[in-house]
Amino acid sequence: MDISPVFFYLFAGLALGCSLLVVLKKNPVASAFNLVMVFFAFAGIYAMLDAHLIAALQVLVYAGAIMVLFLFVIMLLNADVPSFDLQRSHPGARVVAGLLCAVLLLAFVWAFKNSPSPVEPGQFSASRIEAAGGNTRVVSELLFSExxxxxxxxxxxxxxxxxxxxxxxxxxxxxxxxxxxx
Amino acid sequence: MLESMSLFHLLTFLKFAVILVIILSVAPVMAWVERRGSALMQNRLGPNRIGPLGLFQSICDAIKFLFKEDPIPGHVSKFYYALAPVVSLVPAFMTFAVVPFASTIEVDGRVLGFQLADLNVGLLYVFSVASLGVYGIIMGGWSSNNKFALLGGLRSSSQMISYELSLGLSVIGIIMAFSSVHLGEIVQGQAEVFRQIGPFVLPEWLQVPKWGILVQPLGFIIFITAAFAETNRLPFDLPEGESEIVAGYHLEYGAMKFSMFMMAEYINMFVASSLIATLYFGGYHGLHWVLNLVPLEGMSREWMRIALELGAFFLKVAFFMWFFVWVRWTLPRFRYDQVMELGWKVMLPISLANIFLTAFAVYYGWI
Structure with a gap:
C-alpha cells in the first residue's frame, strides 16, 4: 500500500481546513456545505487506503443522505439567525476553551507518539482481500455469517x-x- | 514497466477524452431532440430554420449562452451562487466513469476495457456520486436568497431523499440476482439464458437472454420511476415547477450558469439511461447475432464485435433518452403531496417487497 504523500496532504489539509470552516462559519447552511467537503476528503483518504467500499459508503451515507437531510431541516427551520453572538462571549470562557483545546491536542500527540505502528498487516491485507473477491464481497460475507x-x-x-x-x-x-x- | 505504465496512462487519458466528448455532446443533441420531440407531440414544427431539420439550433444556443451578459444579482451569496452550477455538473460527469459500454478486447496480449474505471464497488460508486447531484440544486436554491428558489431547493432535497431510498432498494434485487455489485459482472450475468419464470421452467427452444428486466420486472418499474425523480424530470420536476415557483432553484441564474444546470439535467438523463440499459437491458449485449452474418476472421472479427457492442449499448441508451422526452411531454406534473405519498407509501413498500420476493426466488434457486 503506497499512499502518495501529495494526495494525502491534499485530502488531509482539505479535511482540516473545512472542519475549521464548519465551526467558524456563522451561517449553518455554509457550515453544512463545508461538512460535506470534510466527508469527501475522508472518502478520498479511504480510497487511497484501498478501502473503496468504505469510501463509497462514506459518500453515499454521510454526504449523500444524512447531510441532505440536515440541509433540509436547516433550510426548513430557516435557522439563518446565529443563535449566539461571538462578540459577547466571556474572555474567561475563551481562555478555558483554548486550554481545553491545547490539552486535547497534547493528548492526541501523546497517543500517536506512544502507540506502536502495526508492521504486520492483519488478517485482511489488501492482497488477501483482492484474492477473496474484493472489499464488497469480503465485507458482505463476514457481515452475513460471522x-x-x-x-x-x-x-x-x-x-x-x-x-x-x-x-x-x-x-x-x-x-x-x-x-x-x- | 515504465513503458507499459505510460501506455496505460495514455489509454486512460484517451478514454477520458472520448467519454468527455460524448457526454458534452449529449446536452446540445438532447436539447434539439427535446424541442423537436415536443413539437412532434404537440403538432407543431419546432426549431427548423438553422441547419437540416434545425439541427444547428443548439450550436446557436450555445454561442448565445456563452456570449450573453452574465449578471450576478446583488442579493445572492456570491461564492455559493457561482459554485452551484459547477457542483451540479461535476457529479453528473463522474457517474459515467464506471459504466462499461463494451466488453474487453485483447490487443497484442494486452486487455483493453471500454470503461474508464473498473471499480470493485461499481454500483455503490454510482449511487454515492449520483446522490451528490442534489447539492448543486440545494446550493443554487439557497444562495439565490429568493423565496421561490429556496422552495425549489427544499423540494429538491426532500424529493431526492425520498426517492433515493426506493432507487437504492430496487437495485438490491439486481445485486442479489447477479450476486455482484460490479457492473461488468452484472452485464456478463445477463448474457446467460433465461431459464424459468418463478417455478415454471421455460421450454428448451425459447432462448431468451437473462436480462435484468425479466429477472426483476418489479425492480425495473421502481428503478425507472425513481430515476425520473432523481433527474428532476417531469412528472417529478417539482424543484423547478414553473407554474408554482416560477423556475425554482435556477430562478436567479442566467446565461452560461443557467445552461450548466440544463446540461447537468441532460447528462443526468444520459447516466440514468445508461444505467437502465446496463442493469435491466443487458448492457452491451444484443447485437452479437450480426457477427454470424458477416464473414470476418481473427482480429477484424473482434473489432467488429466491439463495434456491435458499442452500437447495441448506445442504441439502448438513445431509446431511454427518448423515453425520458416522451414521458415529459405526455404526463402532467404531480402535486407535491402526491410525490411524497407515492415515494413513501407506494414505492418504498413495493421495493421492500421486491427484495423479499427476490430473496425467496434466490433461496429456491429460481434465479
Missing amino acids: YILPFELTSVLLLGAIVGAVAIAKRKQKVGAGGGVK
Whole structure:
C-alpha cells in the first residue's frame, strides 16, 4: 500500500481546513456545505487506503443522505439567525476553551507518539482481500455469517429508533392540533 | 514497466477524452431532440430554420449562452451562487466513469476495457456520486436568497431523499440476482439464458437472454420511476415547477450558469439511461447475432464485435433518452403531496417487497 504523500496532504489539509470552516462559519447552511467537503476528503483518504467500499459508503451515507437531510431541516427551520453572538462571549470562557483545546491536542500527540505502528498487516491485507473477491464481497460475507447477530441487532435498534421518532412526532402533533389528527 | 505504465496512462487519458466528448455532446443533441420531440407531440414544427431539420439550433444556443451578459444579482451569496452550477455538473460527469459500454478486447496480449474505471464497488460508486447531484440544486436554491428558489431547493432535497431510498432498494434485487455489485459482472450475468419464470421452467427452444428486466420486472418499474425523480424530470420536476415557483432553484441564474444546470439535467438523463440499459437491458449485449452474418476472421472479427457492442449499448441508451422526452411531454406534473405519498407509501413498500420476493426466488434457486 503506497499512499502518495501529495494526495494525502491534499485530502488531509482539505479535511482540516473545512472542519475549521464548519465551526467558524456563522451561517449553518455554509457550515453544512463545508461538512460535506470534510466527508469527501475522508472518502478520498479511504480510497487511497484501498478501502473503496468504505469510501463509497462514506459518500453515499454521510454526504449523500444524512447531510441532505440536515440541509433540509436547516433550510426548513430557516435557522439563518446565529443563535449566539461571538462578540459577547466571556474572555474567561475563551481562555478555558483554548486550554481545553491545547490539552486535547497534547493528548492526541501523546497517543500517536506512544502507540506502536502495526508492521504486520492483519488478517485482511489488501492482497488477501483482492484474492477473496474484493472489499464488497469480503465485507458482505463476514457481515452475513460471522457478524450476523450484531448486524441484526443493529437493524432492530435502528427500527426501534425510527418507530420511537414517529411515535414522538405523532404525539406532539395530536396535542398541538387539539385532536385534529386522524 | 515504465513503458507499459505510460501506455496505460495514455489509454486512460484517451478514454477520458472520448467519454468527455460524448457526454458534452449529449446536452446540445438532447436539447434539439427535446424541442423537436415536443413539437412532434404537440403538432407543431419546432426549431427548423438553422441547419437540416434545425439541427444547428443548439450550436446557436450555445454561442448565445456563452456570449450573453452574465449578471450576478446583488442579493445572492456570491461564492455559493457561482459554485452551484459547477457542483451540479461535476457529479453528473463522474457517474459515467464506471459504466462499461463494451466488453474487453485483447490487443497484442494486452486487455483493453471500454470503461474508464473498473471499480470493485461499481454500483455503490454510482449511487454515492449520483446522490451528490442534489447539492448543486440545494446550493443554487439557497444562495439565490429568493423565496421561490429556496422552495425549489427544499423540494429538491426532500424529493431526492425520498426517492433515493426506493432507487437504492430496487437495485438490491439486481445485486442479489447477479450476486455482484460490479457492473461488468452484472452485464456478463445477463448474457446467460433465461431459464424459468418463478417455478415454471421455460421450454428448451425459447432462448431468451437473462436480462435484468425479466429477472426483476418489479425492480425495473421502481428503478425507472425513481430515476425520473432523481433527474428532476417531469412528472417529478417539482424543484423547478414553473407554474408554482416560477423556475425554482435556477430562478436567479442566467446565461452560461443557467445552461450548466440544463446540461447537468441532460447528462443526468444520459447516466440514468445508461444505467437502465446496463442493469435491466443487458448492457452491451444484443447485437452479437450480426457477427454470424458477416464473414470476418481473427482480429477484424473482434473489432467488429466491439463495434456491435458499442452500437447495441448506445442504441439502448438513445431509446431511454427518448423515453425520458416522451414521458415529459405526455404526463402532467404531480402535486407535491402526491410525490411524497407515492415515494413513501407506494414505492418504498413495493421495493421492500421486491427484495423479499427476490430473496425467496434466490433461496429456491429460481434465479
